[in-house]
Structure formats: structure tokens, C-alpha cells
Amino acid sequence: MPGRQILLLNPPLINGIAFTRQGRCQEREEVLGTTKPPYSLALLAALLRDRGVHVRVVDQTAERLSSEALIARLKAEAFSPSLIVFCSSTPTLDADVVEATKLKCAFRAELVCFGPHASAAPGESMQRAPDVDAMIVGEPEDAVLALVALDQTTHGDQIPSLTFRRDGAIVPHRASGSYEGFQSMPYPAWDLLPRDRYRVPLENKPYLIVETSRGCPYSCDFCVAPIVQGHRFRERDAVSLVDEIERGVREFGTRFFYLWGDTVTLNAKSFGVFCDELIARNLDIQWFGNARADNLVNPDFVARLKQSGCWMLSLGIESESDDLRQNMLKKLERKKIQVALQNMRQAGIKSFAFFIFGYPGETPETINRTTRYAVELDPDYANFYPAVPYPGTEMYEKCRRDGMLVSEDWSKMEYSYYVLRSQGVDERVVMDAIRRATRRFFLRPAWLVRHIDDLVRLVLNNGTLVWHLAMRVLFGRRDAPAAPPTAEPDSVVSR
Numbered sequence: 494m495p496g497r498q499i500l501l502l503n504p505p506l507i508n509g510i511a512f513t514r515q516g517r518c519q520e521r522e523e524v525l526g527t528t529k530p531p532y533s534l535a536l537l538a539a540l541l542r543d544r545g546v547h548v549r550v551v552d553q554t555a556e557r558l559s560s561e562a563l564i565a566r567l568k569a570e571a572f573s574p575s576l577i578v579f580c581s582s583t584p585t586l587d588a589d590v591v592e593a594t595k596l597k598c599a600f601r602a603e604l605v606c607f608g609p610h611a612s613a614a615p616g617e618s619m620q621r622a623p624d625v626d627a628m629i630v631g632e633p634e635d636a637v638l639a640l641v642a643l644d645q646t647t648h649g650d651q652i653p654s655l656t657f658r659r660d661g662a663i664v665p666h667r668a669s670g671s672y673e674g675f676q677s678m679p680y681p682a683w684d685l686l687p688r689d690r691y692r693v694p695l696e697n698k699p700y701l702i703v704e705t706s707r708g709c710p711y712s713c714d715f716c717v718a719p720i721v722q723g724h725r726f727r728e729r730d731a732v733s734l735v736d737e738i739e740r741g742v743r744e745f746g747t748r749f750f751y752l753w754g755d756t757v758t759l760n761a762k763s764f765g766v767f768c769d770e771l772i773a774r775n776l777d778i779q780w781f782g783n784a785r786a787d788n789l790v791n792p793d794f795v796a797r798l799k800q801s802g803c804w805m806l807s808l809g810i811e812s813e814s815d816d817l818r819q820n821m822l823k824k825l826e827r828k829k830i831q832v833a834l835q836n837m838r839q840a841g842i843k844s845f846a847f848f849i850f851g852y853p854g855e856t857p858e859t860i861n862r863t864t865r866y867a868v869e870l871d872p873d874y875a876n877f878y879p880a881v882p883y884p885g886t887e888m889y890e891k892c893r894r895d896g897m898l899v900s901e902d903w904s905k906m907e908y909s910y911y912v913l914r915s916q917g918v919d920e921r922v923v924m925d926a927i928r929r930a931t932r933r934f935f936l937r938p939a940w941l942v943r944h945i946d947d948l949v950r951l952v953l954n955n956g957t958l959v960w961h962l963a964m965r966v967l968f969g970r971r972d973a974p975a976a977p978p979t980a981e982p983d984s985v986v987s988r
């Protein structure tokens with residue numbers, strides 16, 4: 494293993510558009526005007542470096558770096574990788590493989606990919622990507638460490654979570670990867686990434702990701718998270734988490750942290766211990782992350798989140814319809830949603846609510862009711878998404894069985910398109926409804942008055958994000974004029 498040169502890669506822009514390829518998040522920049530840092534690559538780099546491997550991490554998206562320029566840079570630095578591991582996503586897979594193959598050919602390296610597509614549909618993903626030698630199913634850490642110890646990926650049958658090629662045939666995986674060292678993971682190799690490129694909106698400050706938990710016990714049928722990480726909820730120790738945050742403050746001067754987990758507040762007891770540890774150390778930081786409304790019905794718990802530095806929480810509300818939420822297997826009670834938002838506002842925590850339009854069984858009237866519901870709930874921010882049937886999810890299988898899919902084009906399996914049709918609901922209906930809902934929510938005088946300070950900070954700190962938001966509100970997603978050029982990309986929480 495020592496002496497090998499390994500390249501960890503986040504692929505470049507696609508037709509000038511930045512995409513997030515981190516965990517279950519696989520959306521284009523224009524959805525929130527931002528992209529996330531490749532946390533998984535930073536963690537893999539730390540694991541490899543601890544074992545004496547010569548490793549590089551390159552975020553082509555953040556650096557706005559073409560594959561040709563990267564090849565020239567690596568050759569000038571005499572870095573010749575024998576293995577290239579890249580993250581990808583369902584909508585970006587085809588384009589990412591084209592770019593990664595350029596590096597494979599330049600260095601005669603083996604090419605390995607991981608991401609939600611590889612976990613949800615590994616065989617089909619390999620068929621779509623003939624130049625990829627292997628894909629990792631599930632969590633990638635243990636598989637990558639094992640790969641580096643092999644002479645070549647054709648010996649991949651020694652790695653249960655690997656789908657790989659041998660003699661032209663695709664050899665399927667035997668298990669889904671689960672990182673055994675999760676509770677004792679090393680500090681991510683943030684020093685190998687352009688940290689200043691990843692910024693929080695409103696404040697326009699750099700931030701770091703701290704992974705708190707993996708696995709989701711819920712069964713929402715549209716979500717790929719359990720496919721990648723399983724349903725068993727695993728948490729890291731509260732003291733080690735705060736140690737990691739404190740190191741980020743000490744080494745990089747970071748004051749904003751994204752607590753990375755599908756539902757960071759799921760275990761109120763253990764997360765309360767984490768909050769107490771943060772409060773005791775008085776680190777003067779702010780954090781944000783994903784939560785569920787039914788975890789936030791205790792006002793004392795929510796107040797403790799705020800005291801520990803909680804700045805914003807994102808909540809998947811999905812629909813006004815209790816029946817639709819039940820069909821999604823989204824077990825969430827209406828009353829608890831309202832209580833959670835009230836508790837957050839009282840505590841001073843910003844709320845970011847997400848709603849899905851066009852889920853199977855939706856009608857134009859239920860979509861309109863969800864728009865009205867979003868306005869009535871009145872979270873601080875809201876985003877409205879088309880339902881996306883990611884291959885491998887129960888929702889995808891349901892849509893295919895019922896003949897709802899109008900396209901199997903994976904590049905359209907993202908929030909800028911709607912690829913279903915039924916009951917008077919099609920792409921035009923859904924995307925028009927999203928545009929109307931966005932305008933109705935954000936152009937309310939009451940919302941504008943309450944958020945005047947945020948709007949002023951946005952204008953002063955992040956003109957590009959303001960442009961994205963304004964164009965989406967006024968013109969919708971895909972028909973908006975291109976944003977003016979900018980030298981610095983940004984980043985934030987998403988659903």
C-alpha cells in the first residue's frame with residue numbers, strides 16, 4: 494500500500510453547471526445557488542494518508558478546473574496515479590465518466606466510482622459506464638482501503654461491496670459496505686481541499702462538515718440515503734464530535750459547521766449531550782443541519798439547540814396531504830410540524846422547509862394545497878422540488894410499474910426536471926407550479942419585511958446567490974438567464 498499514488502476526484506462542471514455529489518445530495522448549484530464540499534473524499538484522503546499512501550484530492554467543481562488542466566498539473570508535479578476514485582451521482586454519472594476517463598487514459602490508471610447510483614443500481618450503472626473498472630456499493634471507506642492493497646480491481650471478489658469487471662463481464666457485489674471505523678474515524682483531510690471555496694449563504698463565511706451519524710430508521714420511499722447507509726442509526730461520540738469542531742476552529746478559524754447526518758437530532762438524549770459539550774466549551778461557533786419536525790416538539794430541547802450554536806435546520810415537510818405523506822412512508826404528523834416551527838421561531842433558529850410536487854397520486858389541486866400550506870406554516874425559507882424517481886428507490890419501482898415514467902434519461906433525474914405523468918400532472922404542470930409557489934412564498938410583504946436583514950446581507954455578501962434566487966423567483970428554474978460570472982463558488986445545507 495505505501496508508495497502508491499491515489500487520486501480522489503470530484504468531477505468538473507457539466508456544461509458550466511456545478512453539481513453536488515455528496516451522499517444523498519445530488520442537485521445542481523442553481524437549486525440553492527450553492528454546492529457542498531466533497532466530505533467523503535476528505536475522509537478517504539485522511540484514511541489513506543494515515544496508512545502511508547501518497548494521495549491527492551482534487552475538487553474540479555470548486556476549482557473550476559478542466560480535466561485537461563488537471564492532467565497537465567499532475568504531470569508537471571510528477572504525480573501519476575495508479576488508481577482514481579471519483580464520486581458521482583445519478584444525474585451526473587454519464588458526464589462524470591467522460592471526464593474521469595480522460596484521466597484514466599492519461600495515467601493508465603484504474604477507475605473506481607461511488608455514489609447513490611452505484612449503491613441503488615450498481616449493475617445498470619456499470620453498463621452505462623464501460624470505462625469504469627469498479628463501483629462501490631454502500632459506504633466507500635473500507636472498500637477503498639481494501640482496493641489500494643490490491644494489485645488490480647479484477648481481484649475485487651475479495652471485497653464484498655465491490656461490483657467490478659473481469660474478462661469483460663460485470664461481477665456483482667455480495668454485500669453493501671458499512672464503514673466499520675465510523676465511531677473512531679480520523680479528522681478529514683480538509684488541508685487538501687480549497688476550503689475557502691465552500692461558503693454559507695447570508696453570512697458568506699467558510700464552513701466545514703462534521704459527520705455526526707449514519708443510517709436512517711425511516712423508510713421514505715423517494716430517498717436514497719438508506720440504500721447507501723442502511724437503516725441502522727449509528728452515532729459518533731459527543732466528545733469526539735466537539736473535539737473535531739474545536740480543531741476546525743483552532744486550525745482554520747472556522748466558525749460555521751454543517752452537522753452532516755440524515756437526521757442529526759434523531760436521538761434527543763445523545764444529541765443533548767453533544768449540545769451540552771458544545772455549550773461547556775464556549776467555542777463561539779454556529780452550526781446547521783437536517784432534522785425532522787417530530788424531533789423538535791420539546792421547546793426545552795430546541796432552546797438547548799440554539800444555546801449550543803444552532804443557526805438553521807432544514808425539515809422535509811413534503812406535502813400538505815396526510816395521505817400523500819403516508820404513501821411516501823413519511824411518518825410525520827401535521828400537528829408536530831406546526832409545533833416544531835413554532836419552537837424554532839421562539840428559540841431564534843432559522844427554518845428551511847422542503848416540499849415535493851408531483852409525487853404519484855398528486856393532482857393539481859393537492860399541489861395548490863401544498864403551496865397554501867407552505868405559506869400558512871411560514872418557515873423562514875422554503876424550497877419546492879419536483880418528485881424525482883431515483884433508480885433503486887421504491888418510488889422508482891412504483892412509477893415504473895404504474896407506467897408513469899416518461900423518460901429513463903438519468904441526466905434528468907434531478908430537481909430541474911419532472912419525468913413523470915399521470916392524473917393531469919406532467920412536467921409543465923409541476924414546473925409551473927413550482928415557479929408560482931416560489932413567487933407566492935418569497936414575494937409576500939410580511940416575509941420581505943421579516944427578512945429585510947437577511948436580504949441586505951445577501952446583497953452585500955453574495956451577489957451571485959441573490960441573482961440565482963431572483964431569477965428563480967421571477968423566471969423559474971430552467972428558463973432563467975445565466976448568472977453573471979463569479980470567481981468564487983459557495984455552499985450550504987440542502988434537503
